[in-house]
Amino acid sequence: MSRSEQFASDNYSGICPQAWGAMAEANRMDEPAYGEDQWTTRAADGLRELFDTDCEVFFVFNGTAANSLALASMGQSFHSVICHELAHIETDECGGPEYASNGAKLLLGTGADGKLTPQSIEHLVTKRTDIHYPKPRAVSLTQATEVGTVYTPEELRAIRSVADQYRLNVHMDGARFANAVAALDVHPSEITWKAGVDVLCFSGTKNGLAMGEAVIFFNRDLAEDFEWRCKQAGQLASKMRYISAPWCGLLKDNVWLDNARHANACAEQLEQGLARSPGVSLRYPRQVNGVFADLPEPLQAFLRNKGWRFYNFIGGCSRLMCSWSTSTEQVDRFLADIDHWNRNHRG
Ligand SMILES: Cc1ncc(COP(=O)(O)O)c(C=O)c1O
Ligand SMILES: C[C@H](O)[C@H](N)C(=O)O
Numbered sequence: 001m002s003r004s005e006q007f008a009s010d011n012y013s014g015i016c017p018q019a020w021g022a023m024a025e026a027n028r029m030d031e032p033a034y035g036e037d038q039w040t041t042r043a044a045d046g047l048r049e050l051f052d053t054d055c056e057v058f059f060v061f062n063g064t065a066a067n068s069l070a071l072a073s074m075g076q077s078f079h080s081v082i083c084h085e086l087a088h089i090e091t092d093e094c095g096g097p098e099y100a101s102n103g104a105k106l107l108l109g110t111g112a113d114g115k116l117t118p119q120s121i122e123h124l125v126t127k128r129t130d131i132h133y134p135k136p137r138a139v140s141l142t143q144a145t146e147v148g149t150v151y152t153p154e155e156l157r158a159i160r161s162v163a164d165q166y167r168l169n170v171h172m173d174g175a176r177f178a179n180a181v182a183a184l185d186v187h188p189s190e191i192t193w194k195a196g197v198d199v200l201c202f203s204g205t206k207n208g209l210a211m212g213e214a215v216i217f218f219n220r221d222l223a224e225d226f227e228w229r230c231k232q233a234g235q236l237a238s239k240m241r242y243i244s245a246p247w248c249g250l251l252k253d254n255v256w257l258d259n260a261r262h263a264n265a266c267a268e269q270l271e272q273g274l275a276r277s278p279g280v281s282l283r284y285p286r287q288v289n290g291v292f293a294d295l296p297e298p299l300q301a302f303l304r305n306k307g308w309r310f311y312n313f314i315g316g317c318s319r320l321m322c323s324w325s326t327s328t329e330q331v332d333r334f335l336a337d338i339d340h341w342n343r344n345h346r347g
Helices: 017-026 038-051 063-072 096-100 118-126 153-165 177-184 226-232 241-275 297-305 328-344
Strands: 056-060 079-084 105-109 135-142 169-174 199-203 213-217 290-294 311-314 317-321
Touching (some): 017 241, 038 241, 056 063, 056 226, 056 241, 063 096, 063 135, 063 169, 063 199, 096 105, 118 135, 118 153, 153 169, 177 199, 177 241, 241 290, 241 317, 241 328, 297 328
Parallel strands (some): 135 169, 169 199
Antiparallel strands (some): 056 213, 199 213, 290 317, 311 317
8 A cells, every 4th residue: 555545544654764763773783671771761861851850751562551551550440540432542442441450440521522521520520439339540631632632731730620629640641642732832741740640651653653652650659660560561672772762763853743743734734625625524623633524425435446545433524644754745635536526526
C-alpha cells in the first residue's frame, strides 16, 4: 500500500528522520541494557527539562501497556477508574487496564465532544458509595481525545478540583498529547502537572517513533516500584536504548512539536477542503490531527475504490487522521477525488 493513500491512523506512519538518525547513533556501539544506557538517561532528563519538573520517567512499548500499568499504579483491584465512554482504555485495550490492576472496574462517564465533565465524574463517584461497588480511585482523561478535541487548562483544573474533593488520582492518556500542546499553544506543563495531572502516558509512536511511550509520573509517590510492575508485565526492554534514543531525536530542537504542528496543519487543510464539499459535515470540531466527518456512503465507497483507507469506528463517522508524514499533496489528492465525485457522481 502506498503511504500516500491513507488517513486511517497516525499509527500507519513510519519513523521520522530525526528519530531514525538518533537510533542509528545509538547503534554505533554497545550500551548497558535494561535502561542503564546513556540514551535512556538523556531521554528521561530531556523530558524533565521539557516539562520543567523533576518527574519520574519510564519507557514501555505501546500505549495499552502505558495506560494499563499507569492506571494499575493509581489504585487497587477493588477500586474503579472513571473514563469517558469513548475512551480508548474502554474501547480498544482489550481489558488491559482491568487486567493489569487485577480487576479495577472502568466506570463510563459522558461529556460532549468526547470530553469527560466534572459533573459526570461527580455523578459516578456519588451514585454508589456502598461496600458492594468498586470505589472510584482514579479518573482517566485522553488528551487529545479519541474524537480529536482537547481539554483546555481550565477544563483540566476543574476536573482536578473534583478529583481532589473525592481523592481521585488523575491519569492522562497522551496518545496525541503533542497534538494537543500544538493546538493549545501552551507549555506542556500547563496541561499536565500544573493542571493537576498525576501521570501522563506520552506517546512517541504517534509522533514519529516506531514504538515507545513515556510514562511520566508527576506525582512521584505513584511511581513507587513501577519498574518492577513493568518488568513483570514484559515491558522492560533489554535494549531500552532503541526506544529511548529515538525519543532523544524527537526532543532535540522540539521535533516532537514540529511533527504535531504539521499533522494538525494537514488536518486543518483537510477540514477546510471538506467544508467546500456539499453533503459533508463534521461530527466533532477539528482541533488537532484528526477530522471526523459524515461522508455520504457512495462517496465513502468511491474513495475506498480509489485506494483511500480510513476508519468508521466512532459512531459511524469517518475518521481522517493525519500524521508527521502526511503531505499537503496527499490532502490535495484526497480533496480532488472528492471534488471529482461531486462533479460526476453526486445524485
Ligand atoms: C487514544 C489512544 N490511546 C492509546 C492508544 C494506544 O494504543 P496502542 O496500544 O495501540 O499503542 C491509542 C492507539 O492508537 C489511542 O488512539
Ligand atoms: C483506535 C486504534 O486502536 C488506534 N488507537 C488508532 O487510533 O488508530
